[in-house]
Amino acid sequence: MSEQTRDTQTPEPTLMPPVDVIEDANGITLYADLPGVPKDKLSLHVEADTLTIEGEVALDIPEGMEASHAEVSLPRYRRVFTLSKELDSEKVGAEFTHGVLKLRIPKAAHAQPRRIEVRVE
Amino acid sequence: MMYRSLFPRDLFAELDRLQREMQQSYELSPSIRGVARGGFPAMNVGGTAKSVEIYAFAPGVDPASIDVQLEKGVLTIAGERKAEAVPEKASVHIDERFAGRFRRVVTLPEDVDANAVSAKYRDGVLHISIQRRAAAQPRRISIG
Numbered sequence: 001m002s003e004q005t006r007d008t009q010t011p012e013p014t015l016m017p018p019v020d021v022i023e024d025a026n027g028i029t030l031y032a033d034l035p036g037v038p039k040d041k042l043s044l045h046v047e048a049d050t051l052t053i054e055g056e057v058a059l060d061i062p063e064g065m066e067a068s069h070a071e072v073s074l075p076r077y078r079r080v081f082t083l084s085k086e087l088d089s090e091k092v093g094a095e096f097t098h099g100v101l102k103l104r105i106p107k108a109a110h111a112q113p114r115r116i117e118v119r120v121e
Numbered sequence: 122m123m124y125r126s127l128f129p130r131d132l133f134a135e136l137d138r139l140q141r142e143m144q145q146s147y148e149l150s151p152s153i154r155g156v157a158r159g160g161f162p163a164m165n166v167g168g169t170a171k172s173v174e175i176y177a178f179a180p181g182v183d184p185a186s187i188d189v190q191l192e193k194g195v196l197t198i199a200g201e202r203k204a205e206a207v208p209e210k211a212s213v214h215i216d217e218r219f220a221g222r223f224r225r226v227v228t229l230p231e232d233v234d235a236n237a238v239s240a241k242y243r244d245g246v247l248h249i250s251i252q253r254r255a256a257a258q259p260r261r262i263s264i265g
Binding site: 001004018021022023024025028029031033034035036037038041057058060061062063064065066067068069070071072093097098099100 | 148162163164165166167168169170172174176178179180181182184194196205207208211213214215216217218219241242243245246247250
């Protein structure tokens with residue numbers, strides 16, 4: 001799994017959510033921080049070997065509020081990854097709690113580790 | 122202008138000054154405690170005529186473990202975010218998310234009412250709303 005840094009599809013600026021990517025023998029687990037994104041504004045898209053994570057921030061903002069300090073200054077997150085061949089993109093599992101997305105991408109059965117006997121002749 | 126020629130302008134000092142000026146221009150009320158950018162949780166602060174609104178972007182934190190204190194006009198948000206468990210024999214390819222204890226402090230305007238505070242945690246964002254004291258709210262003065 002690698003990241004696509006070049007992105008020509010969306011000209012609008014977006015925030016890049018921080019992620020953790022952990023690989024074990026059976027697959028990859030990805031965690032992404034998307035605070036402020038409600039479940040219905042989160043979009044996960046797998047097309048061919050491209051995984052796109054997008055989310056729109058929806059905060060409770062009282063009428064007439066003026067911002068005086070903003071560290072999260074854009075209302076949209078976006079990050080794109082390229083999945084490698086051995087990952088089974090049809091079996092991606094997703095959980096989204098308290099603004100943290102957890103994705104589990106299993107490896108295809110044929111890509112699971114096998115112990116290879118070394119024969120000595 | 123002897124001074125200038127004796128001490129030629131140092132480029133780095135100039136850049137430093139420029140950065141300070143820029144920081145002051147977009148942080149409306151620079152505080153003695155400063156505002157550390159890039160810290161966890163990231164914070165947005167705003168205000169209306171009636172309230173001060175603080176948004177702390179703290180995803181993946183148990184809301185019960187967040188400690189919010191308001192004392193002498195200073196708001197402190199503290200807590201801990203645990204690192205995700207890494208199974209044995211797994212390898213970490215990317216490790217960008219914050220883990221560990223955090224603490225951020227915001228100096229509030231003088232007119233806030235410490236007794237009228239509400240705090241909500243939703244979608245990983247802690248939203249604290251503090252009412253301004255009634256006396257400080259703008260009033261229309263009628264001319265008799």
